[in-house]
Amino acid sequence: MALVLTEEQSMLRDSARGLISDKAPVAHLRGLRDAKDTTGFSRELWTTFAEMGFSGLLVPDQFGGSGLGCVEAGIVMEEIGRTLMPSPFLATSVLAASALSRGGSEAQKAQHLPKIADGSLLAALAIDEGAKHRPLQTKLQATRAGNGFKLSGDKAFVVDGHTADLLIVAARSAGSAGDKNGLTLFLVDPKAKGLAVERTAMVDSHNAARIVFDNVEVNADGVLGEVDQGFGLLEGVLNIGRGAVASEMVGLSDEVFGRTVTYLKERKQFGKAIGEFQALQHRAAQLYIDIEITRAAVLKALQALDTDAEKAATAVAVAKARAGTTATLAVQEGVQMHGGMGMTDQFDIGFFMKRARVCQELFGDSNFHTDQLASGKGY
Amino acid sequence: MADLEKFRAETRAWLEQNCPAEMRKPMTSDGDTFWGGRNAKFSSDAQRVWFERMRDKGWTVPHWPKEYGGGGLDGEEAKILRQEMAAIGARQPLTSFGISMLGPALLKYGTEEQKREHLPKITAGLIRWCQGYSEPNAGSDLASLQTRAVGDGDDYIINGQKIWTSYANYADWIFCLVRTDPAAKKHDGISFILFDMTSKGVSTKPILLISGYSPFCETFFDNVRVPKSHVVGTVNRGWDVAKYLLQHERAMISGMGERGVGRPLGQIAADSVGADAQGRLDDAQLRSQIANFEVDEAALAAAAERAVDLAKAGQSHPAFSSAMKYYGTELNKRRYEILMSAGGIDALEWESDRSRGGARPRAWLRTKANSIEGGTSEVMLGIVAKRILDLPGA
Ligand SMILES: Cc1cc2nc3c(=O)[nH]c(=O)nc-3n(C[C@H](O)[C@H](O)[C@H](O)COP(=O)(O)OP(=O)(O)OC[C@H]3O[C@@H](n4cnc5c(N)ncnc54)[C@H](O)[C@@H]3O)c2cc1C
Ligand SMILES: Cc1cc2nc3c(=O)[nH]c(=O)nc-3n(C[C@H](O)[C@H](O)[C@H](O)COP(=O)(O)OP(=O)(O)OC[C@H]3O[C@@H](n4cnc5c(N)ncnc54)[C@H](O)[C@@H]3O)c2cc1C
Numbered sequence: 001m002a003l004v005l006t007e008e009q010s011m012l013r014d015s016a017r018g019l020i021s022d023k024a025p026v027a028h029l030r031g032l033r034d035a036k037d038t039t040g041f042s043r044e045l046w047t048t049f050a051e052m053g054f055s056g057l058l059v060p061d062q063f064g065g066s067g068l069g070c071v072e073a074g075i076v077m078e079e080i081g082r083t084l085m086p087s088p089f090l091a092t093s094v095l096a097a098s099a100l101s102r103g104g105s106e107a108q109k110a111q112h113l114p115k116i117a118d119g120s121l122l123a124a125l126a127i128d129e130g131a132k133h134r135p136l137q138t139k140l141q142a143t144r145a146g147n148g149f150k151l152s153g154d155k156a157f158v159v160d161g162h163t164a165d166l167l168i169v170a171a172r173s174a175g176s177a178g179d180k181n182g183l184t185l186f187l188v189d190p191k192a193k194g195l196a197v198e199r200t201a202m203v204d205s206h207n208a209a210r211i212v213f214d215n216v217e218v219n220a221d222g223v224l225g226e227v228d229q230g231f232g233l234l235e236g237v238l239n240i241g242r243g244a245v246a247s248e249m250v251g252l253s254d255e256v257f258g259r260t261v262t263y264l265k266e267r268k269q270f271g272k273a274i275g276e277f278q279a280l281q282h283r284a285a286q287l288y289i290d291i292e293i294t295r296a297a298v299l300k301a302l303q304a305l306d307t308d309a310e311k312a313a314t315a316v317a318v319a320k321a322r323a324g325t326t327a328t329l330a331v332q333e334g335v336q337m338h339g340g341m342g343m344t345d346q347f348d349i350g351f352f353m354k355r356a357r358v359c360q361e362l363f364g365d366s367n368f369h370t371d372q373l374a375s376g377k378g379y
Numbered sequence: 380m381a382d383l384e385k386f387r388a389e390t391r392a393w394l395e396q397n398c399p400a401e402m403r404k405p406m407t408s409d410g411d412t413f414w415g416g417r418n419a420k421f422s423s424d425a426q427r428v429w430f431e432r433m434r435d436k437g438w439t440v441p442h443w444p445k446e447y448g449g450g451g452l453d454g455e456e457a458k459i460l461r462q463e464m465a466a467i468g469a470r471q472p473l474t475s476f477g478i479s480m481l482g483p484a485l486l487k488y489g490t491e492e493q494k495r496e497h498l499p500k501i502t503a504g505l506i507r508w509c510q511g512y513s514e515p516n517a518g519s520d521l522a523s524l525q526t527r528a529v530g531d532g533d534d535y536i537i538n539g540q541k542i543w544t545s546y547a548n549y550a551d552w553i554f555c556l557v558r559t560d561p562a563a564k565k566h567d568g569i570s571f572i573l574f575d576m577t578s579k580g581v582s583t584k585p586i587l588l589i590s591g592y593s594p595f596c597e598t599f600f601d602n603v604r605v606p607k608s609h610v611v612g613t614v615n616r617g618w619d620v621a622k623y624l625l626q627h628e629r630a631m632i633s634g635m636g637e638r639g640v641g642r643p644l645g646q647i648a649a650d651s652v653g654a655d656a657q658g659r660l661d662d663a664q665l666r667s668q669i670a671n672f673e674v675d676e677a678a679l680a681a682a683a684e685r686a687v688d689l690a691k692a693g694q695s696h697p698a699f700s701s702a703m704k705y706y707g708t709e710l711n712k713r714r715y716e717i718l719m720s721a722g723g724i725d726a727l728e729w730e731s732d733r734s735r736g737g738a739r740p741r742a743w744l745r746t747k748a749n750s751i752e753g754g755t756s757e758v759m760l761g762i763v764a765k766r767i768l769d770l771p772g773a
């Protein structure tokens with residue numbers, strides 16, 4: 001497959017860019033932050049996303065979606081990264097839609113997927129428990145009770161957990177922390193008894209929640225996929241999420257880079273544009289090269305996910321590891337090359353630095369994915 | 380040697396008796412730093428007691444002469460005091476730009492009258508200073524500054540704007556670079572002048588930082604009248620004073636890289652990342668990043684100690700502080716990248732009590748200014764290339 005966008009994909013990018021840059025420039029995020037908006041995103045914009053077919057991008061045709069793939073989801077994420085738009089797209093349209101269409105029963109799909117596609121259902125994936133992303137270490141306990149289960153434990157960093165109408169929860173139904181066997185995914189109603197959601201104000205002004213489960217009852221039909229065998233499904237969904245976040249980081253990096261190059265041409269010191277100093281020229285050139293290499297690795301991973309998701313793990317690890325280090329470099333260079341201006345809140349660059357930090361942590365940082373690669377290759 | 384050992388024993392005993400337990404704990408917030416000044420407030424009784432005892436001993440600035448309120452310690456004694464304070468984790472009783480920046484410049488370039496007027500108020504924490512160097516169009520190219528001082532009898536009338544003036548809204552006085560001869564070449568028409576921030580025509584406007592705090596300001600001068608006697612050094616030779624002061628500022632900022640206090644990074648990381656039975660961090664890469672950092676941190680500490688000793692021996696290169704500033708600040712940024720990585724998800728919270736109001740991410744963001752304030756890393760490298768390496772065209 002050629003590592004360039006097809007004509008349809010380019011059109012998708014143009015329409016996503018048009019909408020997002022018009023309706024949700026960085027000022028949109030800034031406004032939500034300053035207003036201490038408790039939703040943290042614009043529901044009106046989400047409706048527009050649904051009308052344009054973005055929310056159901058990964059939902060199969062028969063359930064009202066457009067049945068597109070990870071490359072297309074990545075295209076939208078990259079545009080989201082450019083303006084840091086807070087949007088349910090990642091949690092609902094990428095993670096939840098993938099989990100349901102890959103692991104759901106016909107009944108579960110029929111119940112939820114059309115609502116994801118038409119924008120009426122928001123969902124969230126609850127994985128992390130400790131400070132670092134370690135899905136295998138899942139401890140949240142699922143104990144059999146009656147014809148279903150009871151869930152007890154804590155989840156953190158649940159993206160969009162504060163607005164979700166449906167939670168997909170990774171829990172341990174057998175074995176102990178660290179075991180691949182014994183993980184089960186559950187569909188849980190956030191209004192269920194014993195469940196407490198706390199929105200966490202994050203450094204990047206995006207949305208996440210901590211969720212406490214205290215003997216939350218789930219029926220047997222709330223199991224997504226197979227009991228005790230949920231890890232494969234979870235890894236597959238996480239890999240799609242990782243590819244999507246890597247795309248967001250490419251967009252973010254590219255935008256910071258573009259703004260910085262513009263500044264190098266505008267800002268004058270010592271009677272010339274600072275971009276005339278070779279010390280900065282070379283670093284800008286290095287950053288350009290770094291971003292281009294990461295861009296290719298990310299597209300490669302997204303294509304791999306669309307071709308054969310089972311074999312995509314290494315490509316995804318490469319993409320997420322690279323995207324993390326590239327975005328970190330891009331925002332650091334962005335701030336540094338703006339001098340004092342880069343340190344001010346009034347200037348947008350800081351928002352990119354904050355979001356890059358969160359994306360780095362989301363679904364495994366560069367260290368995690370470098371380690372995944374090594375383990376995957378058997379060393 | 381015997382005298383020094385005696386000094387060490389006495390110092391240790393005195394600190395043991397006089398430093399309150401609370402003042403031996405690592406600082407956790409900005410309020411833990413005491414800056415002095417007309418409007419100074421102590422955040423605790425222990426902070427006040429500690430400051431007063433050290434002030435009375437002359438140890439707010441141990442190495443300045445006694446007649447200016449300093450401790451009159453020589454280099455060896457000052458080093459012993461530093462070591463003994465570090466050994467019990469004693470906090471600095473007083474922090475100020477008067478101590479780290481203006482004082483050294485006044486000691487070298489000030490008149491006797493200026494020294495007697497200003498230095499004791501610095502050591503006693505009575506006056507808080509700010510630094511009026513940078514302007515919107517004079518950052519790295521500081522010498523292109525445009526704030527004007529025009530003579531009017533015994534006074535200057537000052538007009539112009541400064542930017543990034545740290546704590547200008549809290550400061551009592553400013554040391555300021557102004558252009559006194561616009562016709563001269565840019566380095567030759569600058570003067571270094573002192574004035575009261577409550578003078579008519581001075582105003583400040585805080586700037587919000589990406590950390591969510593407002594530690595610096597835009598500072599405006601509208602026909603501010605300042606006596607000519609407030610110029611430090613020779614009129615139109617202020618650049619010499621400015622550069623000398625910057626060497627001290629840079630030495631101070633570079634010290635950020637070698638803050639070997641508090642819990643070791645590896646332990647902090649183990650709290651959140653986890654460790655195996657042998658105590659090895661559960662993240663092999665993070666472990667080696669921390670270990671590499673600590674290698675560099677220890678080496679930097681040695682270099683900082685050596686820099687002081689070389690200076691005393693008269694063997695240091697005047698531009699070496701730029702090398703230290705570059706390395707120290709880049710290292711401090713690395714420390715906070717590691718802390719963010721170690722803290723993971725917990726270090727991303729911005730307001731919760733659990734995160735002490737997002738203390739860690741806010742401190743992390745603040746470090747990004749280290750390689751900008753006091754001259755950027757690029758400018759430091761340029762100085763090393765030019766002044767130490769003597770490279771052509773640099
Ligand atoms: C193995 C090898 C193969 C080569 N093959 C070819 C070839 O096929 N075709 C061809 O045309 N040439 C070739 N060259 C020559 C090569 O292009 C030159 O060596 C190179 O351009 C450096 O020029 P110089 O040797 O005159 O060094 P100088 O120009 O004197 O440079 C010395 C050092 O200064 C650096 N430098 C020079 N100018 C700048 C600047 N403006 N900014 C920053 N740093 C600078 C250089 O990178 C170098 O490290 C080859 C060289 C080597 C070593
Ligand atoms: C937190 C903070 C506190 C500060 N406190 C004070 C204070 O109290 N008083 C005060 O006077 N100032 C203060 N400053 C200002 C600081 O000294 C300036 O920000 C700094 O000198 C850089 O100037 P600038 O911001 O105009 O950046 P610019 O000079 O515009 O620099 C932009 C970029 O260009 C690069 N660049 C510029 N020239 C060259 C060159 N020749 N070669 C290579 N690269 C180059 C810079 O390194 C930087 O990356 C503070 C700054 C910060 C961030």
